[in-house]
Amino acid sequence: MTAQYLLKDVRPLGGEPTDVLVAGGLVAAIGPDAGDASENAPDDLEVIDATGMVLLPGLVDLHTHLREPGREDAETIASGTRAGAAGGFTAVHAMANTTPTQDTAGVVEQVWRLGAQAGWTDVHPVGAVSVGLAGEHLAELGAMADSAARVRVFSDDGKCVHDPVLMRRALEYVKAFDGVIAQHAQEPRLTQGAQMHEGVVSAEIGLAGWPAVAEEAIIARDVLLAEHVGSRLHVCHLSTAGSVEIIRWAKSRGIAVTAEVTPHHLVLTDEEARGYDPVFKVNPPLRTQADVDAVREGLADGTIDIVATDHAPHTREDKDCEWAAAAFGMTGLETALSVVQQTMVDTGRMTWADVARVLSTNPARIGRVEGHGRPIAVGEPANLVLVDPDQRRVVEPARQATASTNSPLRGRELPGAVVATFLRGRATVLDGVPQDDPADPRYAAGRVTP
Amino acid sequence: MRHLLSTTDLDRAAAIRVLDTAAQMAATQGRQIKKLPTLRGRTVVNLFFEDSTRTRISFETAAKRLSADVINFSAKGSSVSKGESLKDTALTLQAMGADAIVIRHQASGAPHTLAHAGWTEAAVVNAGDGMHQHPTQALLDAFTIRRHLTGTATNPDGVGHDLAGLHVAVVGDVLHSRVARSNVDLLHTLGAEVTLVAPPTLLPVGVGPWPAAVSYRLDDVLAQGPDAVMMLRVQRERMSTAGGGFFPSPLEYTRLYGLDARRLATLPDHSIVLHPGPMNRGLEISADAADSPRAVIVEQVANGVAVRMAVLYLLLSGDGDTPGAAPATGAVPALTSTSTPATAATTTTAGATA
Incomplete structure (x- = not known):
């Protein structure tokens, strides 16, 4: 069964907090009752406390x-x-x-x-x-x-x-x-x-x-x-x-x-x-x-x-x-x-x-890219990013996912952090960590620890 | 002073200290036995990525007169042509125990990178980098100017003096000239007034904040009676040919910016003429001007050795932060009394390029 995610108290585009359900590759429901729309058993619904966080396409x-x-x-x-x-x-x-x-x-x-x-x-x-x-x-x-x-x-x-x-x-x-x-x-x-x-x-x-x-x-x-x-x-x-x-x-x-x-x-x-x-x-x-x-x-x-x-x-x-x-x-x-x-x-x-x-x-x-840059609305493809604007982090090029280290911001403290990224409903990043497929040996060596 | 990368590393006191030390070195060079034991056992590497017979020989002579071991390492075009990288060269020299690296490089900033990238512990002396700086050239120019224009019968080298009140015209290819950049900074630090004279195409965009006046007309500046006129070499090897070049023809350049007998005659009697060499005779300077009694060009070469001796001395034995770096016994007596204050004076470097 495909994972489903309920983003609790998230602020779409920085607006008023609400709940957003990501299911079936789509934005499945928005609103205080969004969790009820999940067809998954409660155990299979991953709830993310997104208080204070911003949801963007x-x-x-x-x-x-x-x-x-x-x-x-x-x-x-x-x-x-x-x-x-x-x-x-x-x-x-x-x-x-x-x-x-x-x-x-x-x-x-x-x-x-x-x-x-x-x-x-x-x-x-x-x-x-x-x-x-x-x-x-x-x-x-x-x-x-x-x-x-x-x-x-x-x-x-x-x-x-x-x-x-x-x-x-x-x-x-x-x-x-x-x-x-x-x-x-x-x-x-x-x-x-x-x-x-x-x-x-x-x-x-x-x-x-x-x-x-x-x-x-x-x-x-x-x-x-x-x-x-x-x-x-x-x-x-x-x-x-x-x-x-x-x-x-x-x-x-x-x-x-x-x-x-x-x-x-x-x-x-x-x-x-x-x-x-x-x-x-x-x-x-x-x-x-x-x-x-x-x-x-x-x-x-x-x-x-x-x-x-x-x-x-x-x-x-x-x-x-x-x-x-x-x-x-x-x-x-x-x-x-x-x-x-x-x-x-x-x-x-x-x-x-x-x-x-x-x-x-x-x-x-x-770029005439279909399915991206869409409004955050029910029925749209769940291409989304969850951002925590209140986190701060120091840029460490050696710990980045890119294979190269030529970041000009090395050592600088920057605001904000990507908490989760969803590509057609699949979490490519969760808790700030790229979700490597453990079965794929290509990623094992470069896996980033939080 | 840990390295000498730019004349902006020197404040007024430090610059005068180098010039005064050079005067003491110059005094020893009149002796029959010119060699001093000061840097015995120390190793100086001349690392030249760009052709330069004059500067390399000058540094080599200076180091040898101080009894240092000298290694000449010519690595022309190495890094850019995908040979050994600057980093690997530096690591090699570090492993061989170089105490000082004198570097000339076609890339601006290469000495800065060598000094600060953590590749070597050696003291780095910039012997000319791209279009950036050539600090020992500016020091020898200042030494020569000071000697001629502030020296007296009892103090022929002008020891202790700066260059306050003197007017120096720097003429020619400022855009491509590391000599001009180093001189503008050092002459300003020493209190001289500088006027840059060049066709607009040979002045950098962004020259505005430089501590120098700018003129496009040589005759107007010569009419102001400058105390020293420094002619720059037209650096044809650095010039892009895009757009057909930086000036219409060598003849027009010579007519407008060349120093010839007629222009020489308009100068006050005390004025001197400098040129960093090698000269393009007939282009920026005529034979009449180059060979005239007021040209101090050959003397600049001699002073270069004394100035480079002073720089190597101050870098390698003037500070006590390197274990085992104490001056060898038998250092010239006159220097012993100044070496301690020299350390204090030369540590106040301006971090303009940090």
């Missing part, structure tokens, strides 16, 4: 790097989605910069199947825009869209689709299957050899600069292209105050653009580079406090639609070296919700309903 990440196939030494689809579940996610998008590249139906189906086998979250492969991410020829977008993976988000992330003609063609082409181009906005010529945000800190510490204009110029071009051809554009990891202004302007013109910000761009600045610790090396780079303030404001007022992690695990050898030799990227799946709580909820900028919007409803809508 399962989180949807439009932007992760799960590294498989190719770099299983940094992360696998199983370890990355396990980290996702621990962070409250029920669906994640896996970026295309794998080896081989996710630029054919075969590779995206492989990623999709590995995600389904792992069972921690739904995995939606992102298709490459161009063959091999080379920026020269369109990949077979239609084949990926029609594959079992049903790809709807296409991106050369890690690289910018910098050729304006190729970008235009891609924007037009994906209209046939309601796809979206997710652009990594980085003018390559302005960022040759770039190591960090170009400004006061880079001038002082002598690292080659990554100017804000290299992001803003591409976004400005792309929103105009999207307007011209009437297509959907999604801007990945927007990081500058100027980018927020451009998106605001584009939306005011009715252009179909959406934008994301990462947790790290909500909380960290380029000052972190002063110690030359490559854990703070990321692309786009950490910006200034003024940029952090602007992206927070943009997220609060809806200019920025979503938070996406850009979870980018790297092996120790790729980070345990001098700055210039280190890889770009940082992990984020297990800290994203806490960072959003700290920077947006605890500061009064957003409600928990807003959190559900930017971490679940909007990303599911942009």
Whole structure:
């Protein structure tokens, strides 16, 4: 008999406390009598005292790097989605910069199947825009869209689709299957050899600069292209105050653009580079406090639609070296919700309903992900996350579920903790612990103890 | 002073202490027997990931004049080209018992990482990292400026002085120059007024907060009568060719920012001309200027040895926190009296890059 869960005195979207019954893969009942709706014997009904806890729709990440196939030494689809579940996610998008590249139906189906086998979250492969991410020829977008993976988000992330003609063609082409181009906005010529945000800190510490204009110029071009051809554009990891202004302007013109910000761009600045610790090396780079303030404001007022992690695990050898030799990227799946709580909820900028919007409803809508980002209502798929906003925890990368340790928040105390995650009614996380299948030897070694 | 990574590690007292110690070292270098027994039994490793004959030889000479054992380790391009990593190199040198590591690296911050990653116990001296810092170059420049512009008949090296009231123009490729960054910080600490002169393309975005004035016009700055003019090498090897380069042509650069005989003649009589070398003769400096009596470029090289002797001395025998690190017997007498206060003065380092 499938387990059923009764969440007692839980606050859906941070609202008034009530009881929620999870049964049959669905939200089966809501209200003070919800427990009565269970058809299980009382012994088979797991009751969770959720007093003070918030219930959100399962989180949807439009932007992760799960590294498989190719770099299983940094992360696998199983370890990355396990980290996702621990962070409250029920669906994640896996970026295309794998080896081989996710630029054919075969590779995206492989990623999709590995995600389904792992069972921690739904995995939606992102298709490459161009063959091999080379920026020269369109990949077979239609084949990926029609594959079992049903790809709807296409991106050369890690690289910018910098050729304006190729970008235009891609924007037009994906209209046939309601796809979206997710652009990594980085003018390559302005960022040759770039190591960090170009400004006061880079001038002082002598690292080659990554100017804000290299992001803003591409976004400005792309929103105009999207307007011209009437297509959907999604801007990945927007990081500058100027980018927020451009998106605001584009939306005011009715252009179909959406934008994301990462947790790290909500909380960290380029000052972190002063110690030359490559854990703070990321692309786009950490910006200034003024940029952090602007992206927070943009997220609060809806200019920025979503938070996406850009979870980018790297092996120790790729980070345990001098700055210039280190890889770009940082992990984020297990800290994203806490960072959003700290920077947006605890500061009064957003409600928990807003959190559900930017971490679940909007990303599911942009990615055309069915069954996720739904209202918490009877009959909806039970893709849910139970959050305790009052817990506090210190980030310890070695104890995280991700296979890599490059968390920029190492040693910091963050508010909030994921208590439970439900994927179609099945608890992937309970009491904050990923629910490994004891029969599956793959998980035995990495099992996290509470 | 545990390491010397940046001139921002030095406050005014510490900087003067290094310069005064260098003056004592320089005095010994006029003797027939130049070698001092001070660092006998200590091991100094020159770890050079980037070509540099001049700086390496200068450090090697300095260490040998102090009787240290010197190991030259050339590892050009090692880490970036996926050879041995900086970490493994550091662990190797630690296992071999290096007391000091003099590192030059093409990556900004590599000496900082070497000093703070827990890979080695050795004292780390930054001999130039990427576009960041080259502190001993700035110290030898300050030593040279102080000697020429504050020295007197009875105190020819200007011992005890700072550089207050002096105006130094730093001219050329500031953007790619670790020499410029180190000099701006140190000259400011010592009370000098600094003007950076460069085409706008060769100044970093973010130069605003630097403790220096900025000018795009060399002739205007020379008309102010600077006491010292420091010409920077145009670092063509660091320049991206994107956009066709940082200036239209070498000829135009020379016309606008080169120091030639005509510009030299406009300087006050006491002004001196410095260049960290190696020079691009005919580009940033003409032969007339480089070989003129007011050019102190060759003297900078000689002073470099004295300054590096002082730095190695202060790092390796100036502090007592390393067991068995007491100065060897027979240290130069003049230094013995200053070594204890040197410790006190040099521990007040500013943690600007922490």
